[in-house]
Amino acid sequence: MKIKSLYKTIYDDLVSKIMSGYYKEGQKLPSEKELDQLYHASRTPVRQALSKLESDGFIYRLQGRGSFVSDNRPKQLWTRMTGFTNYYLSEWEKITSRTIDVEKVPAPAAISPLLKLTDGDSALLTKMTRIRFYEGDPIIYLQHYLHPRFPVESLQSNENFFSIAEILNEEFQVKVARADEEIEAIMADDYLKDVLQLDDAHTPLIKVTRTSYTAADEPLDVNVYYVNSKRWKFEVSFRQSEKNFEFF
Amino acid sequence: MKIKSLYKTIYDDLVSKIMSGYYKEGQKLPSEKELDQLYHASRTPVRQALSKLESDGFIYRLQGRGSFVSDNRPKQLWTRMTGFTNYYLSEWEKITSRTIDVEKVPAPAAISPLLKLTDGDSALLTKMTRIRFYEGDPIIYLQHYLHPRFPVESLQSNENFFSIAEILNEEFQVKVARADEEIEAIMADDYLKDVLQLDDAHTPLIKVTRTSYTAADEPLDVNVYYVNSKRWKFEVSFRQSEKNFEFF
DNA sequence: AAGTGGTCTAGACCACCCG
DNA sequence: GGGTGGTCTAGACCACTTC
Numbered sequence: 406m407k408i409k410s411l412y413k414t415i416y417d418d419l420v421s422k423i424m425s426g427y428y429k430e431g432q433k434l435p436s437e438k439e440l441d442q443l444y445h446a447s448r449t450p451v452r453q454a455l456s457k458l459e460s461d462g463f464i465y466r467l468q469g470r471g472s473f474v475s476d477n478r479p480k481q482l483w484t485r486m487t488g489f490t491n492y493y494l495s496e497w498e499k500i501t502s503r504t505i506d507v508e509k510v511p512a513p514a515a516i517s518p519l520l521k522l523t524d525g526d527s528a529l530l531t532k533m534t535r536i537r538f539y540e541g542d543p544i545i546y547l548q549h550y551l552h553p554r555f556p557v558e559s560l561q562s563n564e565n566f567f568s569i570a571e572i573l574n575e576e577f578q579v580k581v582a583r584a585d586e587e588i589e590a591i592m593a594d595d596y597l598k599d600v601l602q603l604d605d606a607h608t609p610l611i612k613v614t615r616t617s618y619t620a621a622d623e624p625l626d627v628n629v630y631y632v633n634s635k636r637w638k639f640e641v642s643f644r645q646s647e648k649n650f651e652f653f
Numbered sequence: 654m655k656i657k658s659l660y661k662t663i664y665d666d667l668v669s670k671i672m673s674g675y676y677k678e679g680q681k682l683p684s685e686k687e688l689d690q691l692y693h694a695s696r697t698p699v700r701q702a703l704s705k706l707e708s709d710g711f712i713y714r715l716q717g718r719g720s721f722v723s724d725n726r727p728k729q730l731w732t733r734m735t736g737f738t739n740y741y742l743s744e745w746e747k748i749t750s751r752t753i754d755v756e757k758v759p760a761p762a763a764i765s766p767l768l769k770l771t772d773g774d775s776a777l778l779t780k781m782t783r784i785r786f787y788e789g790d791p792i793i794y795l796q797h798y799l800h801p802r803f804p805v806e807s808l809q810s811n812e813n814f815f816s817i818a819e820i821l822n823e824e825f826q827v828k829v830a831r832a833d834e835e836i837e838a839i840m841a842d843d844y845l846k847d848v849l850q851l852d853d854a855h856t857p858l859i860k861v862t863r864t865s866y867t868a869a870d871e872p873l874d875v876n877v878y879y880v881n882s883k884r885w886k887f888e889v890s891f892r893q894s895e896k897n898f899e900f901f
Numbered sequence: 902a903a904g905t906g907g908t909c910t911a912g913a914c915c916a917c918c919c920g
Numbered sequence: 921g922g923g924t925g926g927t928c929t930a931g932a933c934c935a936c937t938t939c
Contacts, residue, residue: 410927431870436905447929452906460708465830465868468906469937476870477833582713585725588887590838590857590880609838609857620713622724632838639836641889658908684924695910700925716925717918 412450415440416457423463423474434464434472462642501541506534516550519616520624528553533569536600543601544637547630555579555625569626570617582620586613588639593631601633611639660701663692667702671711671722682712682720710890749789754782764798767864768872776801781817784848791849792885795878803873817874818865830868834861836887841879849881859887 409417422428435443440451455472458464466472509529512522520530530553537545549569555577573579589612593603597610611632617625632639657665670676683691688699703720706712714720757777760770768778778801785793797817803825821827837860841851845858859880865873880887 412927438905447931449928449930453927455906462831465870466906467869467937468935469904471905473869477831477866583710583890586889588836588859588889589882590859592855592857607840607855609840611836611838611859618725621715621721622713634837641834641836642831660908686924695912697909697911701908703925714925715918716916717923719924 410450411444411446412453412457415444415446415450415454418444419454419458420463423458428474430474430476432474433470434474436471501538502535503538504533504535506532508532512550512553516627519614519627520550520552522553531555539636542636544633545630546597546600547628550627550629552623552625569628573625579619579625581617581625583622584615584617586615588613591631597631601631603633608633608635610634658698659692659694660698660705663688663694663698663702664705666692667706668711671706676722678722678724680722681718682722684719749786751784751786752781753784754780756780760798760801764875767862767875768798768800770801779803787884790884792881793878794845794848795876798875798877800871800873817876821873827867827873829865829873831870832863832865834863836861839879845879849879851881856881856883858882 419428419434428434434440434455437448437451437455440446440455441448444451455464455466459466459472462477463475464472465475508531510532511527512520512530516530517524522528531549531551533549533551535547535549536543537547551569555573570581573581590609591612593601593608593610597603598608601610611634613628613630613632615628615630617628619625667676667682676682682688682703685696685699685703688694688703689696692699703712703714707714707720710725711723712720713723756779758780759775760768760778764778765772770776779797779799781797781799783795783797784791785795799817803821818829821829838857839860841849841856841858845851846856849858859882861876861878861880863876863878865876867873
């Protein structure tokens with residue numbers, strides 16, 4: 406049993422106090438000195454916790470004034486990571502998934518470079534096709550390409566999983582540290598119209614190509630998915646504490 | 654003349670050494686102890702610098718092994734903030750802008766809540782319409798809605814600026830700390846087809862609604878823009894150092 | 902002047918990886 | 921066992937805001 410670090414304990418406690426409304430939007434948190442005493446800690450772990458709260462969007466800090474609960478704090482921790490908004494706030498459980506197909510395929514030309522596969526590397530990779538539903542309506546069509554170094558045979562048998570990251574973590578002790586997404590607008594073709602049950606003759610979709618990596622920059626999988634953005638709002642949040650960044 | 658903090662000096666030096674290739678992709682950086690000596694500093698500022706390098710995507714750190722230059726390090730610092738890829742790497746100067754129109758308008762219903770304007774607040778806000786070109790071809794159509802507390806009269810006269818953030822910073826000493834974007838796929842209407850010079854009868858566009866905020870969560874402006882994603886690739890990067898996040 | 906967050910020192914011990 | 925990054929202590933001084 407690993408003991409949680411002190412700063413993580415402080416972070417978790419503050420998150421729960423913010424989420425529960427003990428500290429309300431816009432409210433000032435205790436000063437760093439007061440938090441030192443509250444948690445019987447020195448300033449370093451307290452500041453580590455506050456720093457993480459800030460980068461996770463729970464609070465903002467103003468020099469000379471204090472730390473305050475953010476008005477736009479994340480409603481769910483997964484929001485920014487999945488890229489999907491909490492539009493259906495706390496209705497996450499209404500989302501279901503269905504695995505359509507699992508097969509071994511040679512890497513498509515568009516996928517190989519993203520997984521850093523060399524031309525000579527002809528290893529088959531696992532391709533998985535899934536659909537996500539909201540209240541029974543199909544909203545996202547997904548294709549997953551797993552890196553060949555993961556011989557995932559268990560996918561066929563294990564139908565009722567939620568995330569690929571979950572499986573990678575449990576079966577291979579691999580953690581996702583980073584993900585890049587490329588976003589395009591495309592027209593739905595006949596097949597997508599069918600699976601996503603689109604009525605209009607010309608429906609635009611968001612196509613996202615997501616590549617996920619370990620902390621050591623090794624690609625884990627490529628995920629191409631098509632979103633009916635009329636049903637789902639796609640949301641992204643940028644933070645830049647320090648420098649004034651260029652804008653439109 | 655303000656003196657730059659020590660950790661920022663170390664950060665800037667390491668960035669330039671990575672960008673220049675002095676430290677190459679995948680290469681191990683000097684250990685924290687060695688950096689202490691190199692910069693005649695204690696561990697705190699060195700770790701602050703490394704921490705920022707990591708969150709900015711320049712390096713990754715592995716416990717027990719060292720810090721390494723990332724294979725996917727940012728080619729330009731602005732990339733992740735603007736949301737646009739360096740697809741036309743180092744050709745940023747080929748991007749030009751034209752201001753079509755600047756006017757005072759009542760806040761549209763879709764914009765008011767984003768700027769946190771109350772119903773009673775009937776102040777006019779500055780609306781600016783612009784187009785961005787790449788090598789003379791129009792690729793982005795933008796509408797800017799500035800919060801009423803900025804009475805920007807200088808926009809009319811100052812035609813050749815680059816970013817709104819620049820003006821907010823210089824005229825009002827206001828810094829952008831955060832931006833949220835909502836992304837949709839839409840069909841180009843006749844007007845957009847015209848200004849973006851789209852040939853196809855049915856061209857899908859990416860519509861982005863971006864709201865920018867100060868560090869204190871005050872909305873500064875709303876920016877609605879339409880992108881021809883056939884010409885521009887839209888790119889987003891997510892990082893999560895700590896916890897294993899949920900995935901598709 | 903008092904209070905706050907931002908930076909920095911000079912140590913210490915722990916957890917993890919590798920030879 | 922030696923080297924690395926991760927956590928933590930107990931201080932110090934600085935920059936900024938508020939009164």
